[in-house]
Amino acid sequence: MKKWTLAFIIFISTVCLAFSQTEKKSIIQESLVPSLSSNKFLSNITVLKNGRTVTPSSIKNKTNWNQETIALTIEEDSVQWKLIDSLGASFQISYPNEYSLHLGKDKKELEDELVEKLRKAPEIEVDSTLAVSLDSVIRKIGQTKDGILFNQYFENQLGERILSKQVVFESIVNSLMFPKEGNLPMQVDFVFHLYGKKQEVFSLHPKALLYSLPDHDSWTIWSGIEGNFLLVLFQHPNLNFHHMLSVRVIEEKLVGDFYSFIPFTKVSLTKYQEKEILFDVYIKNDKP
Amino acid sequence: MSPILMKKIASILFIFCFFGNAFGQMKTDVKFTNDNGSSIHGEIQKNLSKLLTELNFADANNSYPSFQGIKVSEDFIKKILEVWDNASLSCPSRTVNEILINTTEASTFGKGYQVRNIPLIKRGRKDGTKAEDRLVVYFDYSGEVIDFNYEASKLNRFNMDWNPESPIEQWRIKVIENFLENYKMAYNRKDFKAIEEFLSPFALIITGQVVKRAPSDRNRFGQEEVIYTSRDRDEYIQHIRKIFLLNEFIDVKFSDFTVSRHNEYPLIYGVSLIQKWNSTKYSDSGHLFLIVDFEDDKNPIIHVRAWQKVDVKNKPLNFDNFKLHN
Numbered sequence: 001m002k003k004w005t006l007a008f009i010i011f012i013s014t015v016c017l018a019f020s021q022t023e024k025k026s027i028i029q030e031s032l033v034p035s036l037s038s039n040k041f042l043s044n045i046t047v048l049k050n051g052r053t054v055t056p057s058s059i060k061n062k063t064n065w066n067q068e069t070i071a072l073t074i075e076e077d078s079v080q081w082k083l084i085d086s087l088g089a090s091f092q093i094s095y096p097n098e099y100s101l102h103l104g105k106d107k108k109e110l111e112d113e114l115v116e117k118l119r120k121a122p123e124i125e126v127d128s129t130l131a132v133s134l135d136s137v138i139r140k141i142g143q144t145k146d147g148i149l150f151n152q153y154f155e156n157q158l159g160e161r162i163l164s165k166q167v168v169f170e171s172i173v174n175s176l177m178f179p180k181e182g183n184l185p186m187q188v189d190f191v192f193h194l195y196g197k198k199q200e201v202f203s204l205h206p207k208a209l210l211y212s213l214p215d216h217d218s219w220t221i222w223s224g225i226e227g228n229f230l231l232v233l234f235q236h237p238n239l240n241f242h243h244m245l246s247v248r249v250i251e252e253k254l255v256g257d258f259y260s261f262i263p264f265t266k267v268s269l270t271k272y273q274e275k276e277i278l279f280d281v282y283i284k285n286d287k288p
Numbered sequence: 289m290s291p292i293l294m295k296k297i298a299s300i301l302f303i304f305c306f307f308g309n310a311f312g313q314m315k316t317d318v319k320f321t322n323d324n325g326s327s328i329h330g331e332i333q334k335n336l337s338k339l340l341t342e343l344n345f346a347d348a349n350n351s352y353p354s355f356q357g358i359k360v361s362e363d364f365i366k367k368i369l370e371v372w373d374n375a376s377l378s379c380p381s382r383t384v385n386e387i388l389i390n391t392t393e394a395s396t397f398g399k400g401y402q403v404r405n406i407p408l409i410k411r412g413r414k415d416g417t418k419a420e421d422r423l424v425v426y427f428d429y430s431g432e433v434i435d436f437n438y439e440a441s442k443l444n445r446f447n448m449d450w451n452p453e454s455p456i457e458q459w460r461i462k463v464i465e466n467f468l469e470n471y472k473m474a475y476n477r478k479d480f481k482a483i484e485e486f487l488s489p490f491a492l493i494i495t496g497q498v499v500k501r502a503p504s505d506r507n508r509f510g511q512e513e514v515i516y517t518s519r520d521r522d523e524y525i526q527h528i529r530k531i532f533l534l535n536e537f538i539d540v541k542f543s544d545f546t547v548s549r550h551n552e553y554p555l556i557y558g559v560s561l562i563q564k565w566n567s568t569k570y571s572d573s574g575h576l577f578l579i580v581d582f583e584d585d586k587n588p589i590i591h592v593r594a595w596q597k598v599d600v601k602n603k604p605l606n607f608d609n610f611k612l613h614n
Binding site for chain 1 (some may be wrong): 453456461465466468491539546547549579591612
């Protein structure tokens with residue numbers, strides 16, 4: 001089940017003095033204005049000027065926005081800006097909730113930025129003596145995603161959050177769900193799979209991975225455990241994508257794979273039935 | 289009018305109606321949904337209609353087909369007569385609406401044309417047992433029938449034997465989603481090198497393009513039609529490079545994913561989706577079907593990329609239509 005029904009609203013107005021001038025400038029100058037120079041962005045938006053539809057190209061390269069009155073609404077399927085220009089005309093700009101449209105960068109550019117952040121990921125102070133009684137492992141489930149992955153954590157009978165090398169996957173999940181709590185040494189050697197079949201290898205505490213994400217407190221953690229396999233999804237708080245980490249224990253080491261900026265898609269699964277053969281396909285790259 | 293004359297007229301009318309109806313039932317007309325009015329389209333439609341009608345006649349009369357007046361090669365005649373020794377073939381449909389696919393020299397099929405998905409009934413010559421199947425007919429570039437193929441139905445031979453609710457299988461599906469996002473981005477970045485790396489060296493690529501024809505004597509309103517071609521990887525990359533050069537931006541979107549896993553080759557997945565293509569010069573929407581091989585899951589490759597215009601007459605290709613050879 002998606003958590004996306006919760007709309008994310010940022011409202012900046014003249015009465016909202018908490019925002020500094022620099023921050024107000026950044027949200028419009030760094031996000032919307034550069035996008036308005038892109039024909040691709042313009043081909044994806046609808047624009048209302050004073051309540052009437054106008055062609056997106058009519059606001060190409062427009063910069064004279066009033067910095068004081070901006071409303072940005074991000075919903076499950078769409079993003080909407082409400083703005084006023086320096087002449088007092090009101091504008092409403094809408095487009096699909098696609099991270100690359102909203103952020104003005106594609107997956108490759110965003111992956112490259114994330115690689116840089118992971119290279120500078122913070123050191124996590126660990127305490128190898130930290131241990132919580134393992135009288136039992138009780139799973140506490142918040143929400144369920146498609147009946148497969150869970151917003152979950154694990155406690156013992158005393159209601160203490162489990163941190164133990166004996167149940168390392170549950171401990172990783174707990175450390176991501178409650179990052180302010182103590183840290184066991186749980187370094188994961190993972191391969192970051194990037195666009196263009198490139199790879200970067202990292203060795204990080206899972207919490208360091210979480211801390212490398214902007215506004216990490218607001219991301220939703222989904223997880224699933226099956227035998228020697230842990231799957232974790234880091235869901236962005238409002239844009240339509242997630243990152244994925246998988247972990248296995250191999251020769252007492254935590255080894256994993258990481259994929260980023262995967263859009264949420266509605267995937268149906270069907271049965272495969274070979275019944276109307278029309279084409280031959282050679283899957284070994286070697287024709288007979 | 290005397291009663292005797294009336295009886296004779298009634299008898300003659302009955303005979304005409306009976307044989308006319310029987311002929312109608314045996315006649316099969318082929319119409320190409322992508323007919324562009326060219327002479328080759330018309331000629332192949334006519335030739336294939338004659339061939340299927342002749343097969344229907346021979347099947348009904350329990351005789352061997354005659355190919356007089358039908359453009360067929362010697363090899364084709366030899367092959368079909370060998371089949372006919374054991375089973376006669378007939379097409380149960382009075383009208384076959386299918387696509388004429390243009391195949392290039394470098395493709396697996398060689399330069400020519402093919403029509404697929406033709407309904408077929410195979411009837412045992414000795415015991416009369418019937419089996420339904422689908423026929424694919426191959427033509428050379430002049431429109432002569434040169435070969436045919438059909439596959440014994442393997443319906444229900446394989447059952448889906450995977451548990452998509454397992455976190456491990458969810459991981460696989462997410463890897464596929466990530467793969468598709470990268471594949472889509474390669475188009476949006478106009479990165480033909482990345483697209484080439486996604487495709488197997490012997491990938492089968494079927495592409496279609498919507499073409500708007502100018503009004504003519506045949507159709508004064510003009511019409512949209514789809515031209516389909518089968519290409520190999522190098523041809524496709526050359527084609528896509530030209531498109532990239534012509535367009536300032538390309539914005540491809542994927543939606544409505546359906547994923548299935550091959551049972552014989554559990555690391556091969558079939559992905560059906562809707563592709564929306566928007567670019568400076570051209571926009572369209574179509575069914576895209578991909579066969580993706582995750583044998584090396586760090587380096588998945590595409591064996592088949594088939595694109596078809598969204599059209600109720602044009603059944604989208606899917607996993608069912610491809611025979612994998614190891």
